[in-house]
Amino acid sequence: MKHRAVKRRTVVVGLGSVAGAAAIGGFAADAQAESRNSSRNAEKPANSGALAFDPSAYTELTTTVTTDEGDKEVTYHFWKALTYVTAPVDAEHQSLVVSVPVRIDGKAVDATNAPILFSNAVGGYFPASVATAAGVGEAAMEMGDPGGAGGPGPGGTPPADTGTGTGAPTTGTGEVPSGSNGMLNGMGEMVSLPKLGLAAGYVVVEPGCRGRTLTDANGTYYGTAPAAIVDLKAAVRYVRSNQGRIPGDTRRIVSTGTSAGGALSALLGASGDSALYAPYLKEIGAADASDAVFASGDWCPITDLEHADGAYEWNWGANTPQSGTLDQSVSKELRAQFAEYQASLRLKGLNGFGPLTARNYDDYLLETYVRPAAATYLKGLAEADRSAYLSANPFITWKNGRATFTWADYLTHVGARKKTAPAFDTFDLSGGENNEFGTGTTEARHFTAYGQRHDTTGLTASRVDGDIPALLDLMNPMYHLARHNPGRAKHWWIRVGTKDTDTALTVVGNLAATLHGLGDDVDSLMYWDQGHGSNTDAADFITWVARVTGRRK
Missing domain, CATH: 3.40.50.1820 (Alpha/Beta hydrolase fold, catalytic domain)
Structure with missing residues (x-):
């Protein structure tokens, strides 16, 4: 499945642990705290402060997306990089882009109440940025250190043999770069969920976030754990705090990610509105809103690390x-x-x-x-x-x-x-x-x-x-699921290839079994003979989003 961009027409129309018995013993207190936090973070009126989304500050673009139903010409409104916190550590990475379809094959599209595809481009726990993105699907995972001190970090340089059987590029740890430009279908061709989502009439939000190789002038690492998940939560809060301003149904956010990005997507789904992250979110000036997502799509998640x-x-x-x-x-x-x-x-x-x-x-x-x-x-x-x-x-x-x-x-x-x-x-x-x-x-x-x-x-x-x-x-999403986090997503799409030796298949097996035991809606399967970063049923995922969110196509 190819996603081919044609020459764009551009018109500017606006200005702008599970960690041991001691942890388990704290289950009741954690659950009560998370429940209070979830109630406090119920959907609020549109943000009118420093983090207010400007509905008029978009650029109109046109692209062609090849789908299972054939090529689709999509005209959409695109908001360039928007900082999603008031006290960013690194605004280049703590920003997001928004894409909203307005016409598909010449037919007007109303995305006012469309699902929001929240697609991260993280791979290898490296930084991800949308600072230079000029259109949908252009979020970038960064292997190096834009801060200048860290280089590619532990893991060395990309190996000559990717181990995927597809010739896909890899990160320093041998992982296929994930997110918008890293998934591969059965033919070894790139799959862009942001573009497929846009072609289906969904609103697409692509967040950047800090990652493990970032250092400041003093050599201090400022993107290591838990920076990535804190940033993604802050980005969700930005979207939800702008209910009524930002197009789409802010109660129907569907997170996606692959590899380490899949782990973060699963963590977003499992830890929604957990009070554990409150100090970190406050420190960077995150919006006072919910960070829960409605559904979570997780491909080959590198998670449960301990x-x-x-x-x-x-x-x-x-x-x-x-x-x-x-x-x-x-x-x-x-x-x-x-x-x-x-x-x-x-x-x-x-x-x-x-x-x-x-x-x-x-x-x-x-x-x-x-x-x-x-x-x-x-x-x-x-x-x-x-x-x-x-x-x-x-x-x-x-x-x-x-x-x-x-x-x-x-x-x-x-x-x-x-x-x-x-x-x-x-x-x-x-x-x-x-x-x-x-x-x-x-x-x-x-x-x-x-x-x-x-x-x-x-x-x-x-x-x-x-x-x-x-x-x-x-x-670790398993930590939050063990505590039956009330703010977790209730709909899950989980995938991995049977030849993916980047992590154990039991990671997917345990995640799916845990969620099923909690009574959640779980769609999990494996791709035969596929390696890391594979996605051979992307069209089915887009249809699944429509079903679980109640979106009529």
Whole structure:
């Protein structure tokens, strides 16, 4: 699916943790505080202060978007970068752009009450900016350090082999750049959800936010955790505080993101109106409004970081890394950690599967996600192509429209894994996630007890820094879902490729199972033979948005 922009006509028409027993014990207090915060942040009248949106300050543009229904010419109003807080740390990143369709294929469109697609362009927990965006879908993830001091940060330079099988560009940690320009369909072509949303008649908001590599003149890191989620929440508050000024239904905000952006989208959905973020939002001058979103679209979310190393080894421990070697003793110890963590969640699988444990999770993934993904893929092939694929992959038994195979054969089919062990809290502090938890002039820190104990950089402390547990809670949607956060989104779209070895498939599995257990509307599946950043059913997502928001197309 291509999104081809034609020459624009421009007319200016206006001026302008789950963290342990102690944390769980605080469930009641947290829930009450979040409930009070949610009530206090009910939709307010239109903002008339410093953060007031100017409805007249737009530029009119025209672009062509290729959709599953063919090319569509869309004329839309575009508001250039708008700072969404009154006390920005970095206005270049703490700003957003707005796109509102007014004509599609020459037919007038009224987007007054349309859903608002809130699409972040974060990848690798790097900064994202809309400062130079001149149209829809042009939010940019930044791998480097615009502050000039940090360079690309931990993770090094992009590898020659992306591991996606698509030739997509990657970030310094091997992740496909996410958001507006990072998703790939089954043909390896870029998918722009902002453009597809615009072509469907939705309002599109693309926020920038701080990221882990940003430093000031003194070498202080000011975009590490929890900066990104605080900024995205502030951007949501800006939109909701401008009810009646900004086009679209501010009660029907649908968040989207991929990779680390998918993690942040999930976190937006899970943590709506949580009081935990109030001090951070106040510090940057966020609007006094709700930061809850209506629905959350999450592609290959890199989340639940404090448990990600164990999950990765449980999932991919039998696979050889693309580069380097695998310490089997480390892999075994981390797998044991995952078994303990999974048992503590007390989750039940979808479709009546029953309790999810480390012992049966392979069967659960096969039955619920992986085999159905293979079947969907095979059914979509022409007879000759299907026969050729099955001949090349004899481990698959195909009968009566069903694909069967073992977990071991599936892992062999996936091949080399993207990362070594530990995959996230690396012993030498070289991981992007280590940088995400940096502080002050310290570029990277350990965020797990296991990583800290096995540090190879010369650290003498045996425990992680005292602020790490609270930061992990701020960055993990599972923390908020464990507390049944009343301000969470109630509609979820969750996707990942079956060949995505950037994180464990259990991350998606646990997120979906948790939400389903809470009674939320969850649409989750996996894409067969697809790697990191894949999105092969974007048109279905656009239709799903219309359904859950009640939008009549």
